[in-house]
Amino acid sequence: MFEGHVLFLLRKYLGEYVEGLSVEALRISVWKGDVVLKDLKLKAEALNSLQLPVTVKAGFVGTITLKVPWKSLGKEPVIVLIDRLFILAHPAPDGQTLKEEDREKLFEAKLQQIEAAETATLEATSRSSKGGPIPGGNSWLYNLISTIIGNLKVTISNVHIRYEDSVSNAGHPFASGFTLSKLAAVTVDEDGNETFDAGVALDKLRKSVELHMLAIYHDSDSNPWKLPKKWEDLNPGEWSEVFQDGIDDRPGNSIWAMNRRYLVSPINGTLKYNRLGQQERGDLNNPLEKASLVLSDVSLTVTEAQYYDCIKLLETFSRFRTRVDVSHLRPIMPVKEDCRAWWRYAVLAGLRQKKLCYWFSWERTRYLCQLRRRYVQLYATLLQQAPSVDIYEIRQIEKILDSKVIILWRLLGHAKVETVKSKETLHKKGSSKRRWWPFGWNSAGLPSEEGGGLEPQLDEEQLTKEEWQAINKLLSYQLDDELSFPVEKVSPNTIRFLVDVSIGQAAARIINIGHTEVMCGRFEQLQVVTSLYLKSTRCDVTLRYCGLSSPEGSLAESVVCEGKTNALDVSFVRAPIGMDLDWQFVAKISPCYVTVHI
Structure with missing residues (x-):
C-alpha cells in the first residue's frame, strides 16, 4: 500500500526524466522512513523542457534518498539526498529539420507549459478572490505541512553535465561541461547554526545554502568520449570513473579530466535567505525578505577558440528557437508535393519573426x-x-x-x-x-x-x-x-526584497589563439545591493579596487590610500520615492593610475 503511493508520486515528478520506476526498484523501510532509488538511467527526452536542440546521449543518477522521520514528524527535518547526477548530452539528431517524433515531443513540452501557466493563473485568481495567498492558514494540517516544507533539508552532490558537439563548429569539435561538488540547503537560526523551526515555517523562513566547487569548462578541439562498451552497459563504478574526476578536491588522474580548460574556475560560496514573520515586521529599514550571496574568489578565462565555439553554439540554438516558434506553421508534406504551402509557410514565418500580423484577409x-x-x-x-x-x-x-x-x-x-x-x-x-x-x-x-x-x-x-x-x-x-504579501498593506518606504551579492576578489582573462594573455582585469571587494520597494527599485554598487593589465604591463589601476575608501560608488534608483523623476543615477569614481605604452 505504502509502496504504491510512493510509486505514484515518484512517477508523477520523476517519470518524465528517469526510467525503471517500479515497486521492485524501491527499497523502502517504513519504520526508518527511508525511500532509496539507486542506479537510475535518464531518458533521452529528459531535456526537452529546455526547448533546445539537445538530447541525452547517456544519463545516470546514483542515489536518490528521501528520509522521513515518521515518529517525530514536525520535530525533525525531512531529508532529500541526490548523489551522482551524470548527464552526457549531444546535438539532437537531424538538427536542421524537425521530424514528426520531434514535433510530438515539442508539442508535449508546449502542453506542459500551457497547463502550468493555466493552473498558476487559476490558483492566483482563486487566492485573490478569497482575500489571501495562504489557504487554510490556521489549520493544524497546514501548520504541519508548512513546518515540514520550511525545514526541508536538501543536499545535491557530485553533479557533472557534459555537452559534446561535433556539428555546430564544423571541423572543430568541442565539449562543454558543468560540475558541482555539493549544494546543501538547511534551516538555520539567527547565528547561522543549523536548527529546526517548529513554528509556521512558511511564514518565517531562514535558510542557508552552501555551494562547493561549482565550475564551467569548455574544451575546444576535443573529440567525444569513446568507451570500450555501451553506456547502458556501464556499472555504477564505471560511471563514477568517467564523470567523477574534476568534481571535488581530488586532482584529475584519468584521461577524462586531462586538458580541461575552465571558463569559470571552481568557486565556493554561501547564500543566506531570511523572510520575516508577521510579528517581526514594522521596521522600515528591515527588509521583509533578504538574500545574501557571498563568493570568495571568482576567476573567468576566455580563449579565442572558446569564443568562436560559443558563438557557433549560440547561433545553432538561435536558429532552433526560431524554428520552434513557427513549427506549428510548417507543412508536413515535402516541398515537391505542395510548393504553394511551403511558400505560404515562408511568408508567415517571416512576418511572425518580425512580430507583424501575418494575415490580414x-x-x-x-x-x-x-x-x-x-x-x-x-x-x-x-x-x-x-x-x-x-x-x-x-x-x-x-x-x-x-x-x-x-x-x-x-x-x-x-x-x-x-x-x-x-x-x-x-x-x-x-x-x-x-x-x-x-x-x-x-x-x-x-x-x-x-x-x-x-x-x-x-x-x-x-x-x-x-x-x-x-x-x-x-x-x-x-x-x-x-509578490511577497499582497494582503498586507506595505508602506512605500518598506523594503520588500533585498539582494546582496558580495565577491571577495575576481579576475577575468582573455587569451588569444597562441595561448598569450591579451588582457586581464581584476577587482577586489565588489558588493551589489538591490532593494525592491513597492513601486521603486534601488541598486548600489561599491568596488574597493580594480585594475587592468596587458602583456606590456599595467594599463590602469585604482588609487589605494587612506582618504579613498572605494574605487567606485554607483547608485541607480528607478522611480525615486518622494521625487518626480523616472530614474536617478549617481556615480563616484576615485582617481586611478593610467599607463600608456608607446
Whole structure:
C-alpha cells in the first residue's frame, strides 16, 4: 500500500526524466522512513523542457534518498539526498529539420507549459478572490505541512553535465561541461547554526545554502568520449570513473579530466535567505525578505577558440528557437508535393519573426473567430467532464496555435463554465421563491421550469455580460500584485526584497589563439545591493579596487590610500520615492593610475 503511493508520486515528478520506476526498484523501510532509488538511467527526452536542440546521449543518477522521520514528524527535518547526477548530452539528431517524433515531443513540452501557466493563473485568481495567498492558514494540517516544507533539508552532490558537439563548429569539435561538488540547503537560526523551526515555517523562513566547487569548462578541439562498451552497459563504478574526476578536491588522474580548460574556475560560496514573520515586521529599514550571496574568489578565462565555439553554439540554438516558434506553421508534406504551402509557410514565418500580423484577409479573421468559438466550446465541455468531448479535435487545434493564444482561450473556457454555474445557481434560487402565479416568470426574472428551464448554452455566438465579468476576473490578476504579501498593506518606504551579492576578489582573462594573455582585469571587494520597494527599485554598487593589465604591463589601476575608501560608488534608483523623476543615477569614481605604452 505504502509502496504504491510512493510509486505514484515518484512517477508523477520523476517519470518524465528517469526510467525503471517500479515497486521492485524501491527499497523502502517504513519504520526508518527511508525511500532509496539507486542506479537510475535518464531518458533521452529528459531535456526537452529546455526547448533546445539537445538530447541525452547517456544519463545516470546514483542515489536518490528521501528520509522521513515518521515518529517525530514536525520535530525533525525531512531529508532529500541526490548523489551522482551524470548527464552526457549531444546535438539532437537531424538538427536542421524537425521530424514528426520531434514535433510530438515539442508539442508535449508546449502542453506542459500551457497547463502550468493555466493552473498558476487559476490558483492566483482563486487566492485573490478569497482575500489571501495562504489557504487554510490556521489549520493544524497546514501548520504541519508548512513546518515540514520550511525545514526541508536538501543536499545535491557530485553533479557533472557534459555537452559534446561535433556539428555546430564544423571541423572543430568541442565539449562543454558543468560540475558541482555539493549544494546543501538547511534551516538555520539567527547565528547561522543549523536548527529546526517548529513554528509556521512558511511564514518565517531562514535558510542557508552552501555551494562547493561549482565550475564551467569548455574544451575546444576535443573529440567525444569513446568507451570500450555501451553506456547502458556501464556499472555504477564505471560511471563514477568517467564523470567523477574534476568534481571535488581530488586532482584529475584519468584521461577524462586531462586538458580541461575552465571558463569559470571552481568557486565556493554561501547564500543566506531570511523572510520575516508577521510579528517581526514594522521596521522600515528591515527588509521583509533578504538574500545574501557571498563568493570568495571568482576567476573567468576566455580563449579565442572558446569564443568562436560559443558563438557557433549560440547561433545553432538561435536558429532552433526560431524554428520552434513557427513549427506549428510548417507543412508536413515535402516541398515537391505542395510548393504553394511551403511558400505560404515562408511568408508567415517571416512576418511572425518580425512580430507583424501575418494575415490580414477577412476570411482568415472569420476563420480564427470560428476556431475560437469551437475551441472554447470544446474546452468548456471538457471542463464539465462530458463523455462526448473530442479531445483529438482539441489537440489538433492546439497544434496550430501559439501558446499565449491557447492560454487565453482556455481562460475563456473557464469563464464560460463559471457563467453556466452562476446561471444555474441563480435559477435554483429563483425557483425556490415562486410567486403564487404558476405561469410565466418568477420573482428572479428567470424562466420557470414549466416555461422550459435554463439550459446551459456553451455554443453561444456572443459573450454575455456575466461571461465578460468572469473573463475580466480571470485576466485581471497581475503577477506584481502577488509578490511577497499582497494582503498586507506595505508602506512605500518598506523594503520588500533585498539582494546582496558580495565577491571577495575576481579576475577575468582573455587569451588569444597562441595561448598569450591579451588582457586581464581584476577587482577586489565588489558588493551589489538591490532593494525592491513597492513601486521603486534601488541598486548600489561599491568596488574597493580594480585594475587592468596587458602583456606590456599595467594599463590602469585604482588609487589605494587612506582618504579613498572605494574605487567606485554607483547608485541607480528607478522611480525615486518622494521625487518626480523616472530614474536617478549617481556615480563616484576615485582617481586611478593610467599607463600608456608607446
